[in-house]
Structures are given as C-alpha cells and as structure tokens.
Amino acid sequence: MATTVALSKPKRRGRWSPWLFALPALIVYVGFLVYPALSSLWFSLTNWDGLSATYKFVGLDNYLKMPSDPVVVTAVKNNLIWTVVTIAVPTVIGLLLAIALNGKVHGKPILRLIFYTPAVLPLVSIASIWGWLYNPQYGAINSFLRLIGLDGLAQPWLGQDSTALWAVMVPAIWLRTGFPMLLYLAALQGIPNELYEAATVDGASKWQQFWNVTMPSLRPAHYIVLALSLIDSFKVFDMIYAMTYGGPGTSTQVMGTWMYFNVFQYYQAGYGTAIAVVITLVAIAVGIPYVRSQTKEAS
Amino acid sequence: MSTFSRRGFLGLTSAAALGAGLSACTGGGTSTGGGATQAASNNLRLFTYEGDETIGLLKAQLKKFDEQNGTTTTVDSLPGSGAAVYPDKLRTELLGGKGPDVWRIWGGQIGAPFAKAKQSLDLSPYYSKYGWDSKINTQAIGGMTFEGMKAGVPFVSLGIGAWYNKSLFAKAGVSGPPKSYAELEAINDKLVAVGVTPCGLGGKYGWDIMRLFEYLLEHTAGPELHDKLLTGDESWDRPEVVEAFALFKKWQDKKWLPQGALGLDPADIEPAYVQGKTAYTITGPWTEAAAILSAKKSSSAFGTFELPTDKTPARHSGFVEGYMINAKSGNADKAAALIDFIIQPATQKALQVTASTVKGAEPDPKTLPLAAEWAQKYGSNPFYTIQDQAFPKKQADQYFSVQSDLLQGSVKPDAAAKKMQEIVSAWAKS
Known part of the structure; x- marks a missing residue:
C-alpha cells in the first residue's frame, strides 16, 4: 500500500507539470491571440464601424456580399498572381544563385552579402527607392531605356493598371531572393560529396546529377522555402500600400490592403474583419499540407 | 500517441495561425470605443x-x-x-x-x-x-x-489655388496669371512648347490630382450646380460633368500634367514647381513655408493666383x-x-x-x-468644399478610381459621369 502511494505521487506531478510550465505562455497566447481572434470572428458578423460603441449583429451578410464586391474580385486575382510569381521566381533564382555560390567562386562571402542585403532592408525604404527608380520622368529605369534608344519602352510603371502590379512585384522578387538562396546554400553544403563521386563513376552528367542527386537531397529545404514563401505571399500588404496605395484606382488592391481600407479607412470594421477571416482560412487551408508533412517527419 | 500528437499539433498550429491572422485586424476586440472617461488631471x-x-x-x-x-x-x-x-x-x-x-x-x-x-x-x-x-x-x-x-x-x-514659378512663366513668354480658363489653356500650351510641364500633380492617393478635376467641374458646372452635385441633389449624369471629365482627359493628353501623373506621389511632385521641374501646382498657402522657404528660396520668385472659373461668384476649393x-x-x-x-x-x-x-x-x-x-x-x-472632404472616404476612393480609369482611357467621359452618378446616388441613399 505504502509502495502504491509512493509511486502514484510522481505520476500526478508528471501529468500536470507540463501544463504548469506551459501556463505563462498559454496565458499570453489566449490573451493576445485566441481572444482577439474570437473577437474578430464575432465582429465579422456585425456591422460595427470600428469607432462607435454600438453595433448590430448581421449574421453572414458581410461574407455574402463579398462575391459581389468588384474590388474583392480584383484583390483575389491579384493575390493569386502575386503568390505564384513571388514564390516561383525568387525560389528558382535563389536556387540558381545558391548552386553558383556553392561552387568555386571568387569573393563568395561578398556575393552572398550582396544577394542577401535586400532581405534585411526595411520594406518602406525599398518601396521608396523603387518608387524613384520607376519615376516616369526622372527615374533611372526610364532614363536608361531612353539612353539606349528604347524610348518606346519607357512607361509610367506605377501609374497604369497594366504594369503597376508587375512593377511592384519586381522589388518584391528582388528582396525575397536572398532568403531561399541562403537556405538552399546551407542545404547544398550538407549533401555528402560521395554522392556526386558515385554518380560521376556511374557516368552521370552534371544535369543528371542535379536532378537525381541535388534535387532529392534538397527536399527538406524545398518544404521550408515553399511554406515560408507561401505564408509571406499571403501576407502581402506593405509593398502594395507603400508603392501604389492599391492604385491606380483599385487595380493593385490585394486582400490584405482591401481589408485594411475597409477596417481603418471606410469605417466598415465588420466587413473588413470578414475579409480578414477569409484570408486566414485560406492561409490555413494551404498551410495544412506543410504542417502535415512536418508532423509526419517528426513522428 | 503519435496520432494524437500529430492531430494536436495540427490543431494547435491551425489555431495559432487563425489567431495570428485574425488578431491582426482588431485593436483588442473591444466594442466600447475606448473604455471609460479618463481621470481628471493637469x-x-x-x-x-x-x-x-x-x-x-x-x-x-x-x-x-x-x-x-x-x-x-x-x-x-x-x-x-x-x-x-x-x-x-x-x-x-x-x-x-x-x-x-x-x-x-x-x-x-x-x-x-x-x-x-x-x-x-x-x-x-x-x-x-x-x-x-x-x-x-x-x-x-x-x-x-x-x-x-x-x-x-x-x-x-x-483655399486651394495655383502656385507658380515666375521664371518658368517668363521662359514661356507668359507675362502674368490667367484671367480666364481659355488663357490658362493658352499658358499651358506655351509652357509645353518650351519643354516645361505645366501643372505638377500626382495621382497616388487620388486627392491631389482631384484638385484639378474639381476646378474643371466648377468651371463647367458653376457654383450652384457644383454644390448640388456634391450633396447628391443633382445627377452627375449630365453634360456639364461630361465636359469636365473631357477637359480632365485633355489636360493629360496635351501633356499639361506630368508623364505618368497617376503613379506619382504628391509629396514628390507638388514641390516640383519650386525645383523648376513644373511651372505650377494646385495647392494651399502652407506650400510657402513647406516648399518654398524650406528650400531656402525667396518667395519673390514665385506667385499665386486663383484658378479662373469664368463663373460668378469666383470661387476656389x-x-x-x-x-x-x-x-x-x-x-x-x-x-x-x-x-x-x-x-x-x-x-x-x-x-x-x-x-x-x-x-x-x-x-x-x-x-x-x-x-x-x-x-x-x-x-x-x-x-466650395474640397471633394475629398465632401464625400466619405469610401466614396472619395471610388471617385478617384473613376478619374484613374478615365485618364487611362478605359472609361469615356460620358461613362465616367454615369459611374459617378451611381456612386453618389448610392451614398445619398445610404
């Protein structure tokens, strides 16, 4: 009997101890994430203007009117374009740079620094720099085009619907290439040289070595790069806000900026919050495969 | 155990993502508008x-x-x-x-x-x-x-008016401010002929380039109709508004506005008249301290005039x-x-x-x-009330969007007038 009591005490402590250790973090988590999240969910079902003390419950009205909002349609389209381009292009360029820098290249540390520097610059500074580069009259891009006789290609890059979104994507690609490059570089350095030696002995060409040795070895890095890039792409807000303010007109609005405009500028917090809920649900849906893959590996 | 862990992890991760995403759009989730009255103090x-x-x-x-x-x-x-x-x-x-x-x-x-x-x-x-x-x-x-x-x-x-660079006006052979709208157009032509962009306005945010359109509307519609248009008491779908939109497009097509004006930041382009890059801008008296004096320029090198509307009484924004x-x-x-x-x-x-x-x-x-x-x-x-204060922000942005479409040629002046009527009437009904 005495033995049973002696054994049961540590068991109880063991059951509750993890929760006690997690409690401070849980309190912060509940207070600063769960509660605001549930509040937002609630406000998305109201007509709150974001400023008044009162509001009315409107059910799913905010969600139902989204498909008929032409700016939401534009924003969804822009989000899709943004996501595809700003994931694919920096990832491919980052991989190519990593492969180039993994070889015997002079000044490797300086080149790494140069390629990674845009990633650490403040986004507003980047927006300002590129805003000037794109200036239709005095910007370096149009000046260069005129200098080499390509006057016809000089455009008001940020001032017309047809080029504005693409023009904002260029600096986004520029600043986001350094991150996959670093991850791929680290992963490349972890591939045992014996694999390449064996492939060479087997008569594999460089191209075959790339597809059959390098790429499979980079699979964990691909997961991380793609998942983080995906999350980054869904969060797009600052570049658009700083460079075009969603314009000309509403042509470069994305869901993030349109949510902001509704909540903070149009005094339609209920509708804006509903947009935020949709963005979040979509982000979770596309993030689940990554989470599953990570948990499978962990288990 | 492993099944439970994975699900648990998925659930927690999803909840965290949900929380992070949603919490970004609320300032704490209170609907009380900021709580109780603050305590008195000095x-x-x-x-x-x-x-x-x-x-x-x-x-x-x-x-x-x-x-x-x-x-x-x-x-x-x-x-x-x-x-x-x-x-x-x-x-x-x-x-x-x-x-x-x-x-x-x-x-x-x-x-x-x-x-x-x-x-x-x-x-x-x-x-x-x-x-x-x-x-x-x-x-x-x-x-x-x-x-x-x-x-x-x-x-x-x-009051909003034109602030101009005297030396650039002189370069174009312009002796003084215009007395009529026709004279203003003639000045613009002379400035373009000597390689000077007449009017420095930027379309980013919408409100800056709007100052030109509201002036043109005052010119075509006159004071009484203009005021009624702003309150939704008259339809925008009318010849005076169509004419104002047509003039607005004309200003861009004749290069009286900077190239790519729609994408320019007002903070960059407005002071261009002080820098000698544009002949004038449409702005208020704060520009003297903010643009002229802060650039260490003498006020005597610049001038100001009320944009001529050809209407009585003469009004400005x-x-x-x-x-x-x-x-x-x-x-x-x-x-x-x-x-x-x-x-x-x-x-x-x-x-x-x-x-x-x-x-x-x-x-x-x-x-x-x-x-x-x-x-x-x-x-x-x-x-007359400046138009970004005459309309709520949402309607003002829709209005800026119409201006943007018009300047890019995707909407014709008559369609722009119809669109404006839809925007204003929807607001007036709400």
Missing part, C-alpha cells in the same frame, strides 16, 4: 500633424499656456501623413482607450466619423462660454458642425481644419481652455497660421508674403 495631450517647420512654434505656445494654467501639455505629431493616414492613427489611439485630450483634424467627411461615433465632444457649451461664434468665421464653423453638433473649433480655413476634444477626456474644461488659447490672434500669429479663421490673425506679409497676398486677394472669396 496633464493634457494634443495630437496633430504639424510639420517640422511649425511644430517648434506650437510647442513654444503650449509651454506658454502651461505656464499660465499650471498644466503640462505634451504634443504628438504625425507630420506629412495626410488625410489618408492620420485619421487611422487617431482612431487606433481612441479605441485603445488612450486617446489624446485634443486633436487636430480636417473638417467635412474626414472629421465627421469622429462626431458620428461620439468620440468627439459636443463643444456647444464651450462655444457659448468663450464666444467662439463671434470670433470665428461662420462658414468655417459650418465645416466642423455635423448633424447640428459643433464637434470642432476650426482655426484654419485654407477650400477646407477647414480645427481641433476636437475627446469625449472621454477627464480634462475637457482645460482642453477647451487650450483651444481658446490657440485661437487667440496673438497665438495664431505666433504659430504663423497662413489662413486663420480668427479675425485679427492675418498672415504676416514680412514672413509669408505670398500667403498674405493670397489671403488679401482671395481669402474673402467663397469656396
């Missing part, structure tokens, strides 16, 4: 968007007020943010329950939401106590009165700015005393207010000669 906080060139003057005057009243007034400023950003910051502070006691704000539809949401105090008792009705320009008070509630004390009433008091401030009386101090003519002069609403506070011709000239020549002319 500490006042004033929130403004005063620029670097004048914030020192304001702080000096507030120090003077504090010495006289035993208060401690702190100032927060968000300079250069414009009406597109400043109200957001203010709103966030108010919802956070730590709003300022007094804040500066534009009139019209920019200040209106704060009164409508009862975040700003009804100042009628203080108007009686301090006799503001008799001290301040009546039209200006109207710009900060919402649904009968005097929610703000306007201290500045600013205008707006008011003033102060509001936080409805939850525990220091409303002291805040009102502070506002009364600020609108004293001596304080207004010390603050170098270029277009004060207070009698006896006209700008000093020695310090700001052009602003004084504008006030003397055109200050007493009536003005």
Whole structure:
C-alpha cells in the first residue's frame, strides 16, 4: 500500500507539470491571440464601424456580399498572381544563385552579402527607392531605356493598371531572393560529396546529377522555402500600400490592403474583419499540407 | 500517441495561425470605443500633424499656456501623413482607450466619423462660454458642425489655388496669371512648347490630382450646380460633368500634367514647381513655408493666383481644419481652455497660421508674403468644399478610381459621369 502511494505521487506531478510550465505562455497566447481572434470572428458578423460603441449583429451578410464586391474580385486575382510569381521566381533564382555560390567562386562571402542585403532592408525604404527608380520622368529605369534608344519602352510603371502590379512585384522578387538562396546554400553544403563521386563513376552528367542527386537531397529545404514563401505571399500588404496605395484606382488592391481600407479607412470594421477571416482560412487551408508533412517527419 | 500528437499539433498550429491572422485586424476586440472617461488631471495631450517647420512654434505656445494654467501639455505629431493616414492613427489611439485630450483634424467627411461615433465632444457649451461664434468665421464653423453638433473649433480655413514659378512663366513668354480658363489653356500650351510641364500633380492617393478635376467641374458646372452635385441633389449624369471629365482627359493628353501623373506621389511632385521641374501646382498657402522657404528660396520668385472659373461668384476649393476634444477626456474644461488659447490672434500669429479663421490673425506679409497676398486677394472669396472632404472616404476612393480609369482611357467621359452618378446616388441613399 505504502509502495502504491509512493509511486502514484510522481505520476500526478508528471501529468500536470507540463501544463504548469506551459501556463505563462498559454496565458499570453489566449490573451493576445485566441481572444482577439474570437473577437474578430464575432465582429465579422456585425456591422460595427470600428469607432462607435454600438453595433448590430448581421449574421453572414458581410461574407455574402463579398462575391459581389468588384474590388474583392480584383484583390483575389491579384493575390493569386502575386503568390505564384513571388514564390516561383525568387525560389528558382535563389536556387540558381545558391548552386553558383556553392561552387568555386571568387569573393563568395561578398556575393552572398550582396544577394542577401535586400532581405534585411526595411520594406518602406525599398518601396521608396523603387518608387524613384520607376519615376516616369526622372527615374533611372526610364532614363536608361531612353539612353539606349528604347524610348518606346519607357512607361509610367506605377501609374497604369497594366504594369503597376508587375512593377511592384519586381522589388518584391528582388528582396525575397536572398532568403531561399541562403537556405538552399546551407542545404547544398550538407549533401555528402560521395554522392556526386558515385554518380560521376556511374557516368552521370552534371544535369543528371542535379536532378537525381541535388534535387532529392534538397527536399527538406524545398518544404521550408515553399511554406515560408507561401505564408509571406499571403501576407502581402506593405509593398502594395507603400508603392501604389492599391492604385491606380483599385487595380493593385490585394486582400490584405482591401481589408485594411475597409477596417481603418471606410469605417466598415465588420466587413473588413470578414475579409480578414477569409484570408486566414485560406492561409490555413494551404498551410495544412506543410504542417502535415512536418508532423509526419517528426513522428 | 503519435496520432494524437500529430492531430494536436495540427490543431494547435491551425489555431495559432487563425489567431495570428485574425488578431491582426482588431485593436483588442473591444466594442466600447475606448473604455471609460479618463481621470481628471493637469496633464493634457494634443495630437496633430504639424510639420517640422511649425511644430517648434506650437510647442513654444503650449509651454506658454502651461505656464499660465499650471498644466503640462505634451504634443504628438504625425507630420506629412495626410488625410489618408492620420485619421487611422487617431482612431487606433481612441479605441485603445488612450486617446489624446485634443486633436487636430480636417473638417467635412474626414472629421465627421469622429462626431458620428461620439468620440468627439459636443463643444456647444464651450462655444457659448468663450464666444467662439463671434470670433470665428461662420462658414468655417459650418465645416466642423455635423448633424447640428459643433464637434470642432476650426482655426484654419485654407483655399486651394495655383502656385507658380515666375521664371518658368517668363521662359514661356507668359507675362502674368490667367484671367480666364481659355488663357490658362493658352499658358499651358506655351509652357509645353518650351519643354516645361505645366501643372505638377500626382495621382497616388487620388486627392491631389482631384484638385484639378474639381476646378474643371466648377468651371463647367458653376457654383450652384457644383454644390448640388456634391450633396447628391443633382445627377452627375449630365453634360456639364461630361465636359469636365473631357477637359480632365485633355489636360493629360496635351501633356499639361506630368508623364505618368497617376503613379506619382504628391509629396514628390507638388514641390516640383519650386525645383523648376513644373511651372505650377494646385495647392494651399502652407506650400510657402513647406516648399518654398524650406528650400531656402525667396518667395519673390514665385506667385499665386486663383484658378479662373469664368463663373460668378469666383470661387476656389477650400477646407477647414480645427481641433476636437475627446469625449472621454477627464480634462475637457482645460482642453477647451487650450483651444481658446490657440485661437487667440496673438497665438495664431505666433504659430504663423497662413489662413486663420480668427479675425485679427492675418498672415504676416514680412514672413509669408505670398500667403498674405493670397489671403488679401482671395481669402474673402467663397469656396466650395474640397471633394475629398465632401464625400466619405469610401466614396472619395471610388471617385478617384473613376478619374484613374478615365485618364487611362478605359472609361469615356460620358461613362465616367454615369459611374459617378451611381456612386453618389448610392451614398445619398445610404
């Protein structure tokens, strides 16, 4: 009997101890994430203007009117374009740079620094720099085009619907290439040289070595790069806000900026919050495969 | 165990992502509009968007007020943010329950939401106590009165006109400001002929390039119809509006506006007339301190004129700015005393207010000669409400979108007029 009591005490402590250790973090988590999240969910079902003390419950009205909002349609389209381009292009360029820098290249540390520097610059500074580069009259891009006789290609890059979104994507690609490059570089350095030696002995060409040795070895890095890039792409807000303010007109609005405009500028917090809920649900849906893959590996 | 862990992890990760995403759009999830009334104290906080060139003057005057009243007034400023950003910051502070006691704000539809949401105090008792009705320009008070509630004390009433570079006008052989719209067009042609972009306006945010369109609308529609259009009492789907949109497009097509004007930031392009890159811009008297004097240029190298509308009475675009008091401030009386101090003519002069609403506070011709000239020549002319204050922000953005489509050629003037009618009538019905 005495033995049973002696054994049961540590068991109880063991059951509750993890929760006690997690409690401070849980309190912060509940207070600063769960509660605001549930509040937002609630406000998305109201007509709150974001400023008044009162509001009315409107059910799913905010969600139902989204498909008929032409700016939401534009924003969804822009989000899709943004996501595809700003994931694919920096990832491919980052991989190519990593492969180039993994070889015997002079000044490797300086080149790494140069390629990674845009990633650490403040986004507003980047927006300002590129805003000037794109200036239709005095910007370096149009000046260069005129200098080499390509006057016809000089455009008001940020001032017309047809080029504005693409023009904002260029600096986004520029600043986001350094991150996959670093991850791929680290992963490349972890591939045992014996694999390449064996492939060479087997008569594999460089191209075959790339597809059959390098790429499979980079699979964990691909997961991380793609998942983080995906999350980054869904969060797009600052570049658009700083460079075009969603314009000309509403042509470069994305869901993030349109949510902001509704909540903070149009005094339609209920509708804006509903947009935020949709963005979040979509982000979770596309993030689940990554989470599953990570948990499978962990288990 | 492993199944439970994976699910648990998935659930927790999803909840975390949901939480992170949703929590980004709420300021704490309260619907009480910032909590209870703050406790009374001798500490006042004033929130403004005063620029670097004048914030020192304001702080000096507030120090003077504090010495006289035993208060401690702190100032927060968000300079250069414009009406597109400043109200957001203010709103966030108010919802956070730590709003300022007094804040500066534009009139019209920019200040209106704060009164409508009862975040700003009804100042009628203080108007009686301090006799503001008799001290301040009546039209200006109207710009900060919402649904009968005097929610703000306007201290500045600013008129928008043309500010030009004399040397560039001379280069084009232009002897002086235009007297008619036709003369203005002729000046534009002469400027383009000598390689000078006439009018420096930028389309980013919409409100800057809008100043040209509202002028053109005043020219084609005239004062009475223009006012009715702004309130939705007349249809926009009419020849006068179509003509104004056609003229707007003409300004761009004839290169009277900078290339790619729609993508330009007003902060970059407006001062271009001081730098000699454009001949003129459409702006208010603050440009003398903010663009001319800050660039160490002499005011004598520049001039100003009211854009000719060919209509009677001659009007220009205008707006008011003033102060509001936080409805939850525990220091409303002291805040009102502070506002009364600020609108004293001596304080207004010390603050170098270029277009004060207070009698006896006209700008000093020695310090700001052009602003004084504008006030003397055109200050007493009536003005129409600047259009980004005439419409709520959402409708104003829709209106900017129509302008953008028109300038890019995706919408014709008649379609733009129809679209504007849809926007304004939907707003008027709401």
